[in-house]
Amino acid sequence: MPRFYLPQPLAAGSEFNLPEAQARHVQVVRMQPGEAITLFNGEGGEYTAVITEMGKRNVAVRIASHDDAHRESPLHLTLVQVMTAADRMDYTIQKATELGVNIIQPITSQYCQQRVSGERAEKRLAHWEGVAAAAAEQCGRTRVPQILPILSLEHWLARPCAAELKLLLCPTGAVNWNSLPASADSAIMLVGPEGGFSATEDEMAIAQGYTPVVLGPRLFRAETVTPVVAGLLQARYGDF
Structure with missing residues (x-):
């Protein structure tokens, strides 16, 4: 599953267009509406987002859930x-x-x-x-x-x-x-x-x-x- 860093507020249920670079990646690998990607914003955990629209210049997603994943070292x-x-x-x-x-x-x-x-x-x-x-x-x-x-x-x-x-x-x-x-x-x-x-x-x-x-x-x-x-x-x- 493609995984992207987005330094912006993220929350389950929110919908938005991916930034240009991330949208281009999704288009290049020919993903389709209904498929999922992983997002994280550096504030802890990660989010599963579902593609809702594939346009010529935009990719819209909706965040489905948040996973409180912790992979940082104690050091x-x-x-x-x-x-x-x-x-x-x-x-x-x-x-x-x-x-x-x-x-x-x-x-x-x-x-x-x-x-x-x-x-x-x-x-x-x-x-x-x-x-x-x-x-x-x-x-x-x-x-x-x-x-x-x-x-x-x-x-x-x-x-x-x-x-x-x-x-x-x-x-x-x-x-x-x-x-x-x-x-x-x-x-x-x-x-x-x-x-x-x-x-x-x-x-x-x-x-x-x-x-x-x-x-x-x-x-x-x-x-x-x-x-x-x-x-x-x-x-x-x-x-x-």
């Missing part, structure tokens, strides 16, 4: 990711969504090769939100990760943070993964760019309570670290 997970090349950043956001990350904070750092501001930054943020929404549709999540406006590493570290576990992914990390606490309800992953963080930036993060962590003897690409660490965190503290 509240934040990803603080230095911006990488466009396709790599998209991959990171997609996999972070699939792996249950709740908040994604893009940042810049000394060795960051991707820097945008103003209108370009707004367009990039909107694009990432679309990537996260599409990933949530595909993987069955009922909430879409919040993607925050781009900050510098210094501005992020200056913000108060109450997470129980703050991890700095560092190839020279002093702490092995197996040495982390046995339980945690919230965690932050701080992931650098292709060239990693500078020594000064590592020191800044450690001074703000981040634990430098090493996963093993091999180095990971920037876009590989996030799914690996998110999976390990979900297995240790979440719902895997």
Whole structure:
């Protein structure tokens, strides 16, 4: 059954036309009146909607029922990711969504090769939100990760943070993964760019309570670290 994210009020019994992109998808797969689709708005649960009309330019639906589905991890997970090349950043956001990350904070750092501001930054943020929404549709999540406006590493570290576990992914990390606490309800992953963080930036993060962590003897690409660490965190503290 096709599944769509609609960031708007939804309620059983309501009728409306699908937005253009979703309507086009329904038309392309040749669905017919009487067939059902699944909708969710990120506020919890999902809705079964029945197609009531197939026009040339519109698809009308009526919401039949609400299912209080809950597929979010008990671990509240934040990803603080230095911006990488466009396709790599998209991959990171997609996999972070699939792996249950709740908040994604893009940042810049000394060795960051991707820097945008103003209108370009707004367009990039909107694009990432679309990537996260599409990933949530595909993987069955009922909430879409919040993607925050781009900050510098210094501005992020200056913000108060109450997470129980703050991890700095560092190839020279002093702490092995197996040495982390046995339980945690919230965690932050701080992931650098292709060239990693500078020594000064590592020191800044450690001074703000981040634990430098090493996963093993091999180095990971920037876009590989996030799914690996998110999976390990979900297995240790979440719902895997």
